[in-house]
Amino acid sequence: MLAAASLTAAGLTAFAAGQAQAADVNVARNAGFESGLANWTCSAGSGAAVSSPVHTGAGALKATPSGQDNAKCSQVVTVKPNSTYTLSTWVQGSYVYLGATGTGTSDASTWTPGGSGAWEKLSTTFTTGANTTQVTVYTHGWYGQPAYLADDVSVFGPDGGGGTDPGPTVPGAPAGLAAGGATASSVNLSWNAVSGAAGYYVYQGGTRVQTVTGTSAAVTGLAASTTYSFSVSAFNAAGEGPKSAPVSATTTTGGTDPNPNPSVPKHALTGYWQNFNNGATVQKLSDVQAQYDIIAVAFADATTTPGAIAFNLDSAGLGGYTVAQFKADIAAKKAAGKSVVLSIGGEKGTISVNDSASANNLANSAYALMQEYGFSGIDIDLENGLNATYMTQALRSLAQKAGSGFVLTMAPQTIDMQSPSNAYFKTALNVKDILTVVNMQYYNSGAMNGCDGKVYSQGSVDFLTALACIQLEGGLDPSQVGLGLPASTSGAGSGYVSPSVVNNALDCLARGTGCGSFKPSKTYPGLRGAMTWSTNWDAKAGNAWSGSVGPKVHGLP
Secondary structure, eight states, X not given: OOOOOOOOHHHHHOEXXXXXXXXXXXXXXXXXXXXTTTTOEEGGGOEEEESSSOSSTTOEEEEOOBTTXXXXXXXXXXXXXXXXXXXXXXXXXXEEEEEEEOOSSOOEEXXXXXXXXXXXXXXXXXXXXXXXXXXXXXXXXXXXXXXXXXXXXXXXXXXXXXXXXXXOOOOOOOOOOEEEOOOSSOEEEEOOOOTTOSEEEEEETTEEEEEESSSEEXXXXXXXXXXXXXXXXXXXXXXXXXXXXXXXXXXXXXXXXXXXXXXXXXXXXXXXXXXXXXXXXOOOGGGSOTTOSEEEEEOOEEOSSTTOEEOOOOTTTTTSOOHHHHHHHHHHHHHTTOEEEEEEEETTOXXXXXXXXXXXXXXXXXXXXXXXXXXXEEEEEEXXXXXXXXXXXXXXXXXXXXXXXXEEEEOOBGGGGSOTTSHHHHHHHHTGGXXXXXXXXXXXXXXXXXXXXXXXXXXXXXXXXXXXXXXXXXXXXXXXXXXXEEXXXXXXXXXXXXXXXXXXXXXXXXXXXXXXXXXXXXXXXXXXEEEEEOHHHHHHTTTHHHHHHHHHHHTOO
């Protein structure tokens, strides 16, 4: 995880008292935690070396504050007197600190509130005193906060004589790549291990499709009776090595899919179906109202494997609904032209995708559930934040496996779609070519900015239209924008509006009629439609929501 020492122009050519100075180096040891916690001391046993998530290489520090302990992990480094050092590290988590003490001058520190779920670089500088030969560098979290991660620590400056980590070298090309075990939709690959490799990239043609740590991989989502070319490369903290010699493999002949995914209509109504009983009408999928074109099954379950999901039908809570009936109902809905997707997240969703491994786990497990149950795709409803880089990787990998007809929906909160720089919005734009619709939740929100810079409160047509405008003008196609509202006052803590308000907002955006004080500068006749939580609460209220909003959606121009 340590980058090789950087030979700057200044380091190569600087002279003092007529003599050349040596190049600066990283004086930290085990700076990438590749050797566990060697050279590091963590307070109250708060630290541990983990293999995932990491910034680079195969290890990182994970330290957990508890009680009155802020999870401080430190190392004593050997430095030269009267010298300047740049201290940096990559961190992930909330309220992470980096600093140096015992410098002999002014100690240095910096911190970040973090919380985005992405790796963030902290950096500061310090100058040593005339007699300083050792300095303590440290990271720590904050009281009452979750665990934080740190990786790739650097104390960059003159060599103090205490030794440095050797810089890694780029690994060579894997040998012995072989293909076997082909099916109508998959090919198994294996190769020889490469010395110094932290992992391997698998390429299908020229496209990277998997990241693995072992020396085998199963490439899925392939077309039947088709020849593919595969290659593999090794990587570590120094970078990616050359690709292996390619190998070709041909998938076997596959039969016709007896239950293909139907296409989503130009204007679609989405409804969430509850896999639990919370006082709303208990439904089987076969009971879901015919107005709904996309049915999002709520929810997938987290597993002990980071990023991986499962699905467990609540047969007892749903009156003895069996898995066999559930699968048959999915097939029947698809035969009727409906799309049934598995929703990931929800208010209590704990799925986290923060590195390549968890991204692959999500893609692989979601694809397996699509094959097992017949889901047309997935819905992303993560209400506790997401990492745009790795969620994008997961969704693209899943789409490639699923092939044509894949349905991808999202249900972000209003705060998540206030700007294209927000991680949720950024993810939607990253996967725009495979994205079906974003049904933002216009409830449980409070006041938010509209695209005109004015603040609007939930519960009005202006709140719907002025916030939808941000997405429509921020890069999403109108066909990828839907309005998400509760089906009744019981469906959300706040934000319920009558179906007539939803219909006025649809007319305003698609036709320029029915607007409130905010009127968009143009119309969006391609607007996809609307969504509700949930089909069950809709049924509890006599199907008033779908009975009114459904015909309006289907009648849009």
